[in-house]
Amino acid sequence: MQISKEHLKILDIIVKISMDNASRSFSKTIKHAALIELVKTELVDISVITEEMNTDFREMVASILRLEGSLNGKLMFMVPLDGALILQDFYLQEEPGTAKEFDELTEGTVQEIGNILASAIGNSFASGFGSMLLPTPPQVLCDFAGSIFEQLIFEECVDNDKILLTETKFRLSNTEIDCYFFLLPDLNTLKESLDKYENATNINTCNS
């Protein structure tokens, strides 16, 4: 698996812009400020990243989607189970503490937030790369953090020991809730899109 440092830098910038847009859409959806605490894009060893995930024994709810178009990839929004209940109250504009246990409303909330984040990121990538990107319907998983993450990266790990991963951590203001967002771009289509982006930028620079 190869990605140049220049491409990694471009991707990092696009991801940061995307996450900024995503955080605004997220805040608007839940009518509560979602602050970005961390955004990182790196090529990671599958054993190292999953070891980190496997130290987290929390129960999580996650919404997994695929991005399809000129750039393929997978997206995952993940929140601790207790945090998902608070998110549900925010989303449905109920008094905090109304949602008591995980049910179809919680699942729907996580699914919807996954959709909104994926659309915001898809739009940012599409305008960055000048191409169409569409998210697939989300699949919701309720399980341990490590088990969910294993499913996210499974296909990429079959032929690779390293994966390109962007991780964003949101903190909901005035709460203790951390939400995680992962983007796993397909390297082949990413390279094509970044090459096109680089060429277009070079042409624009030459013309100006």
Added chain:
Amino acid sequence: MILNNNGNIVTVGVGDLKIAQSPKAIKTSLGSCVGVVLYDSIQKVGGMLHLMLPNCNDREGKPGKYADTGIPLLLDLMINKANSKKNVLTAKIFGGAKMFSVNSEIFDIGKSNILETQKILGQLGIKIKASRLGGTKGHQITLDTETGIVQSRIFGEQTEKY
């Protein structure tokens, strides 16, 4: 993420294998992957492999990702690094869930992982002493190298000891 690691807990990631001696514990979380635990009750040494596919099929990369290359490697570590005698080693296996309810071969890999793991341990002459396999939810397992007991927790179920 929240790190629960401390000096006495060794965590194993996907495609990786680790050995540890009492008083350490070894743990991992599994989805469709299978966790293979080998234990030497004489020396109180344990090893854990987190495999994700049944066969290597000449693929390059981490041997610990595959049952057919990872299990012999774990056995080799136990014998040559931990100085365990093969005849005292016992195996316990966990995981192999079908996490997504779709008719896709790649998501039904848990069952293939289980079958290949059982086959290879049999070929190597290692007795499977306990197992908790399959289902549709993730597993968390922790091996106590002092006792050889594996605590197995399936999402939404009680923790059980094997």
